[in-house]
Structure formats: C-alpha cells, structure tokens
Amino acid sequence: MNAKGTESTCCSRLWQTIAAAAALTAVWLILYSNLLTLSKWLTYDLLSISEGSHFGSAVEFFIFEVPKVLMLLVAVVFAVGIIRSFFTPERTRKLLSGKKEAVGNVLAALLGTVTPFCSCSAVPLFIGFVTAGVPLGVTFSFLVSAPMVNEVALVLLFGLFGWKVALLYFTTGLLIAIISGWVIGRMKLERHVEEWVYQAIAGEAEITSLSWPERVAQGTAAVRDIVGKVWPYVAAGIAVGAGIHGYVPENFMASIMGKGAWWSVPLAVAIGVPMYSNAAGIIPVVQALLAKGAALGTVLAFMMSVIALSLPEIVILRKVLKPRLIATFVGVVATGILLVGYLFNMLL
Amino acid sequence: MKKIQILGSGCAKCNQLTELTEVAAKELGILYNLEKVTDYAKIVSFGVMSTPALVVDGRVRLSGKLVSVEELKKLLQ
Numbered sequence: 001m002n003a004k005g006t007e008s009t010c011c012s013r014l015w016q017t018i019a020a021a022a023a024l025t026a027v028w029l030i031l032y033s034n035l036l037t038l039s040k041w042l043t044y045d046l047l048s049i050s051e052g053s054h055f056g057s058a059v060e061f062f063i064f065e066v067p068k069v070l071m072l073l074v075a076v077v078f079a080v081g082i083i084r085s086f087f088t089p090e091r092t093r094k095l096l097s098g099k100k101e102a103v104g105n106v107l108a109a110l111l112g113t114v115t116p117f118c119s120c121s122a123v124p125l126f127i128g129f130v131t132a133g134v135p136l137g138v139t140f141s142f143l144v145s146a147p148m149v150n151e152v153a154l155v156l157l158f159g160l161f162g163w164k165v166a167l168l169y170f171t172t173g174l175l176i177a178i179i180s181g182w183v184i185g186r187m188k189l190e191r192h193v194e195e196w197v198y199q200a201i202a203g204e205a206e207i208t209s210l211s212w213p214e215r216v217a218q219g220t221a222a223v224r225d226i227v228g229k230v231w232p233y234v235a236a237g238i239a240v241g242a243g244i245h246g247y248v249p250e251n252f253m254a255s256i257m258g259k260g261a262w263w264s265v266p267l268a269v270a271i272g273v274p275m276y277s278n279a280a281g282i283i284p285v286v287q288a289l290l291a292k293g294a295a296l297g298t299v300l301a302f303m304m305s306v307i308a309l310s311l312p313e314i315v316i317l318r319k320v321l322k323p324r325l326i327a328t329f330v331g332v333v334a335t336g337i338l339l340v341g342y343l344f345n346m347l348l
Numbered sequence: 349m350k351k352i353q354i355l356g357s358g359c360a361k362c363n364q365l366t367e368l369t370e371v372a373a374k375e376l377g378i379l380y381n382l383e384k385v386t387d388y389a390k391i392v393s394f395g396v397m398s399t400p401a402l403v404v405d406g407r408v409r410l411s412g413k414l415v416s417v418e419e420l421k422k423l424l425q
Contacts, residue, residue, distance in 0.1 A: 021349065089397040089412070116412060120359040121398045123388050128397040200389045221413070 081222025112145030238286030244248020272305030301341030
C-alpha cells in the first residue's frame with residue numbers, strides 16, 4: 001500500500017476527484033477519437049460483413065453513430081446539468097420580473113436554454129412567472145425556448161450534422177422564441193389568460209445555494225435521468241436511419257421534401273405539430289431524410305415543430321390559457337418555424 | 349404527527365416521489381399524514397414552480413427532482 005494514502009485531509013479528497021475526472025476525460029477522448037476505426041473493425045473484421053454491401057454500410061453506420069452520439073450526450077448532459085444547478089426557475093423568475101419587454105424577451109429566451117424545464121411543470125411555472133410580474137410575452141419567450149433549444153437536440157445535431165447546423169438551430173430557435181414572445185406581448189392578450197391565474201397568490205420559495213459536490217451530483221443525476229431515458233430512442237432512431245442509409249436510393253426524398261416543392265415546409269410543420277417525440281427520437285430520422293435529398297430548411301422546420309409545439313403541452317396549457325391565446329401562441333410559433341424553413345431552403 | 353404534502357398534478361415523477369416518501373416515512377417509523385396536492389393554485393401558493401415538490405409541515409423541502417430514500421429521510425426529520 002502507498003504510504004501517502006493516509007493523508008485524510010480535505011485536499012487529498014479534492015485531488016482524488018480531480019484525478020478521477022482527468023482519467024475519465026482521457027478515456028472518453030481516446031475512445032471517442034478511435035470510434036470510426038473501431039466500428040469499421042467490428043463490422044468488417046469481427047462480423048466479417050463484406051465491405052461495400054448495403055447491409056455492411058448500414059451496420060457500420062449504426063455501430064459508429066450510436067456510441068458516438070451517446071458519448072457526446074453523456075459529456076454534454078453532465079456539463080449542462082452542472083450549469084443548470086446555477087439556474088433554478090426561482091432565480092430565473094427573479095431575473096425576469098419587472099424587465100422591459102424587448103430586453104426581457106431576449107433574456108427569457110436565453111434563460112430558457114439553461115433553466116431546468118419539463119413540460120409537465122409548464123403550468124406552475126407560467127403562473128409563477130405571470131404573478132411575479134413577468135410580462136406575458138416575456139413568459140412566452142421562455143416557454144418557447146425552453147423545450148426547443150435544449151442540449152439533447154443540440155448534441156444530436158452536432159453529432160449527426162456538424163457544428164454549423166447545430167449553431168444555426170440554436171440561433172434561429174432563440175430568434176423564434178424572442179420574436180414570437182415579443183409579438184404575443186404586443187397583441188395585449190392578457191385578458192385571454194384564465195382569470196384565476198391572476199388571483200393566485202404565488203408564495204416565495206427560499207433559494208438555497210448548493211455546494212460543488214452537490215452540483216456534481218446534479219450533473220450525474222441529469223446524465224442518469226436524461227441519457228437513461230433517451231438512449232433507446234437514439235438507438236432506435238439511428239437504426240431506422242441506418243436502414244434508410246443502406247437501402248433507400250439516393251435522392252429518393254428530393255421530390256417529396258426537396259427545395260423545389262414549395263409546399264414541403266408547411267406540410268412538414270402540419271405533420272410535426274401534432275407529433276410528440278423528443279429530440280432524441282426525431283433527429284436520427286431527420287438526418288437520414290436529409291441524406292437522401294430532403295432540403296435542410298424543410299427538415300429543420302419539421303424538427304422544430306415536433307419539439308417546440310406538442311399536443312400534450314398544449315392540453316396542459318389550456319388550464320391557464322383561453323382558446324384564443326392558445327391558438328395565437330401556436331399560430332405565431334408555427335409561423336416563425338415556417339419562415340425559418342423557407343429561409344434555409346433559400347439560403348442553402 | 350408530520351404533515352407531508354406532495355405537490356404535482358399526476359406526473360409520473362410525482363407518483364414516484366409519493367411512493368419513495370412513504371417508504372422513507374415508514375422506515376423512520378414516524379406518524380405522518382400524507383396529502384397529494386394537485387390543484388395548481390395551491391401548488392403555486394407554496395412558491396413552487398417545478399413539480400414534483402415535497403412539503404413537510406408547510407416548508408418546501410424539495411422541488412423539481414427526485415432523490416433517494418436516504419435523502420428523503422433527512423428531509424422528513
């Protein structure tokens with residue numbers, strides 16, 4: 001045994017943690033950078049599938065993409081989990097209450113990306129914001145950005161399309177959230193919020209501050225929770241994608257979802273809104289469609305409408321919003337998504 | 349007698365929190381009265397914005413996440 005092991009001070013524990021983190025990072029990097037070689041070796045040497053066959057390219061794609069995306073997810077979800085421990089909904093509400101509209105919309109959209117959010121708590125969050133004096137439009141900017149611009153969507157986009165598409169998604173997602181919130185604010189729809197919301201008396205929960213070990217624990221919990229939940233979707237989605245990769249002919253989607261078809265964007269949004277899926281399930285399919293000649297704008301519009309506007313969330317929000325406000329909300333956000341779809345089809 | 353309230357309107361995590369809390373309370377062997385609060389106006393009155401939440405004797409002890417039974421035991425005492 002090592003004699004140094006007897007140092008039982010705070011610092012030896014700290015060093016242990018740092019060493020463990022460094023070791024884990026190193027293992028992660030080595031594995032990640034060798035995935036392509038590994039997947040080729042597994043497919044063609046170990047499973048001895050003939051190179052160049054449809055089946056071979058499908059299997060290689062699957063064996064490469066699944067661990068790659070999952071490894072990226074683990075790393076990013078952990079980091080975001082730690083960042084999120086700094087942004088509780090209570091703190092975000094404090095930052096947003098009493099803000100002027102334009103500035104408030106921008107801030108709300110940005111905070112929406114880092115504040116922990118689950119569509120199941122959309123209602124208490126909405127009431128909490130509105131009764132604390134956060135303007136209605138600013139609240140909507142938050143409610144649009146929180147589900148749409150999330151780390152799982154960004155990781156998948158980065159992993160399967162590269163950083164340019166991920167950045168485009170991030171920026172346009174924020175813009176849609178900012179602008180649609182601002183538009184809803186301008187429309188003065190406060191009276192279309194259910195009356196009882198404004199009569200609700202929101203209490204103030206105490207804001208507790210966390211220690212670093214607690215933040216790391218939250219990061220780990222986020223990995224267990226999120227990656228534990230989405231990995232089957234990632235695997236299933238990539239399997240479908242792999243099938244399409246290997247078998248569906250090149251440019252098959254071009255006639256249906258290509259740039260030439262003007263109606264493809266509205267159709268993609270119309271199909272996307274009632275669909276309910278998380279980013280993890282939808283993106284690998286989207287990637288396969290794109291590879292077969294679908295236009296990027298159309299595909300992004302489809303994805304955004306699936307993630308940002310979902311039927312279950314609309315049903316939940318009906319408890320606090322009257323039908324007209326719901327319809328406006330869906331209409332404004334869908335219009336934003338349409339514009340983004342057309343814009344990308346035009347530019348790229 | 350501890351007054352335990354679980355805030356949340358029927359999400360999967362709310363039910364899980366209820367089960368875990370009951371396990372924790374039984375393991376501690378305390379007398380308790382558990383109530384599920386599903387009314388949004390009432391949930392918000394505690395200042396809670398992310399569900400599920402755990403309220404013990406009127407104090408919010410946990411919000412927006414699940415923790416282990418061991419952790420819950422500490423929060424219940």
